[in-house]
Amino acid sequence: MTRDTPLDDWPRHGGQPQALLKRLGLTPGQPVRDFSANLNPLGPPEWLDEHLPSLWHGIDRYPDPDYYTARYAIAEAQGLDASQVLLTNGGAEAIFLAAALHTGRRAAIVQPTFAEYARACQHYRLTVRNIFLSPDFAIDETRTLEAMREADVVFLCRPNNPSGTLVPRALIDKMLAVGQAHGTCLVVDEAFIDFIEDPSESLTPLLAEYPHLILLRSLTKLYAIPGLRLGYLLGAPDVVARATEVQMPWSVNAPAAALVAPLLADGDFVACTHAWLRRELDRLQPTLDRLAFDVSPTRVNFYLLRDRRQPRSSEALLRFLASAGILARPTHNFPGLEDGWLRLAVRSAEDNDCLLAALAAWRQRQEVS
Ligand SMILES: Cc1ncc(COP(=O)(O)O)c(C=O)c1O
Structure with missing residues (x-):
């Protein structure tokens, strides 16, 4: 081709x-x-078929606008406070919210990657510079750190779609240190992180140290529920509060929100x-x-x-x-x-x-x- x-x-x-x-x-x-x-062929979990009809009983009421139960379940699972969690209509909405927080500013995107970062940046009038992985999917450390100095926000997909590869953890630490010094936000899309067995690859613990880090998650890939639309954004409480301000009200439907806790509880x-x-x-x-x-x-x-x-x-x-x-x-x-x-x-x-x-x-x- x-x-x-x-x-x-x-x-x-x-x-x-x-x-x-x-x-x-x-x-x-x-x-x-x-x-x-790229959906999990083992999903959706078997119990979901039985569980779904009971969720329809709630559709004559608005969802809780704060989605507290779902956010609390995510916070518990991630070892965070609920103020650091925003429930979203799929990872896709989380991407657009992360871009909205930087409207009109300068972005860098590590490419080749999921197309929606560029679309979200275009939608919110960010100017975009691309940083390209090498043909064997390695990242250029010098260029990446330069972007952390010069841009206002850097979008990184980890594990990356389409290659499935992971930028090394050591470089993430360096990127965050540079971002901290220059006020640059690092947005890491971790839509596929739950497929990785090694828990040390998740960047969640770094949120405690770096207020400029935003993590985007999806529940649709692991649980094979793309039709339901479920994702979330993790960040510092003030970042989450600003993202909440620009999110549409009742963005996630009540049946989907009610599924968050049982999905996260299914360790098997x-x-x-x-x-x-x-x-x-x-x-x-x-x-x-x-x-x-x-x-x-x-x-x-x-x-x-x-x-x-x-x-x-x-x-x-x-x-x-x-x-x-x-x-x-x-x-x-x-x-x-x-x-x-x-x-x-x-x-x-x-x-x-x-x-x-x-x-x-x-x-x-x-x-x-
Ligand atoms: C890297 C990445 N992030 C986010 C998404 C969006 O997923 P969701 O279905 O949760 O909106 C996708 C979907 O393909 C994706 O590949």
Whole structure:
């Protein structure tokens, strides 16, 4: 796939199988395995089906405008005070609120990354400078620290969408120290942090030390509930208070808000997710390498993949997989990402087996031709 393909021609996000099939000229509605959305295949938790009907009883009343119960549950789980938590309509709303706090100012975005930081900055008239990861997804420390000196706010996705990689903790510490000295806010989107087993990778404890740190979270990825829309923003109490001022009233619906506490209490679901992800990544990574595919050094439930023997273009592989009923996420709307990558979700063992079989068939076909 090349950069001169019109960008707005393709679905802007993963998880839109019908739009992607249509763009590929295939029959919409045909059964597919959707690897384009980075949702937990173990979710939603089984108990949710039974629990949901009881939540509808509350829809004849407005939600609590402060969402105290949900915020308190998040604060408890994170070891914070409820004044440091703002419940949001998905991580997406949290991103737009973080940008709103810096309306008209200077932002830097570590790219290639999730497109909504740039959209939110554009919406709130921030001027944006991009800092690009290297082709092997390493971050340029000098440029990043320079951005922490020169911008008013820096957006970083950690773990990063689309690569699944993590900027080293040691650099985060340096960024925060520079940000503290220069009054620069660091916004870290941790939408996928719960997929990582090592609790020391979460930046929550740093909130106690750095009032310029804002963390954005999503509940939709881990629990596979993107239709419900649930996320939150964590920060210093005065930052949260300012974000609350610019948030729409009753932004989160009552049934979704009521689910926060039971979702966070389901430790077994998270443990099963970690076990599944470890198992599948341990299996996928060596097999993909054997089949001569490059894979980004991911730590989470999605990764970038490209054909090592044909690294410049991914469109033929995208189409080949789609014709085998496997939808990958094209990546041309990620600025700074080299051509040739597709983003794939880690899915169930059965789905991953189908993917590996299709990729083996692709390799065989390439070798014959
Ligand atoms: C990095 C990142 N942050 C935030 C979001 C938004 O998630 P939500 O569904 O919680 O709005 C996404 C969705 O794809 C994402 O990839």
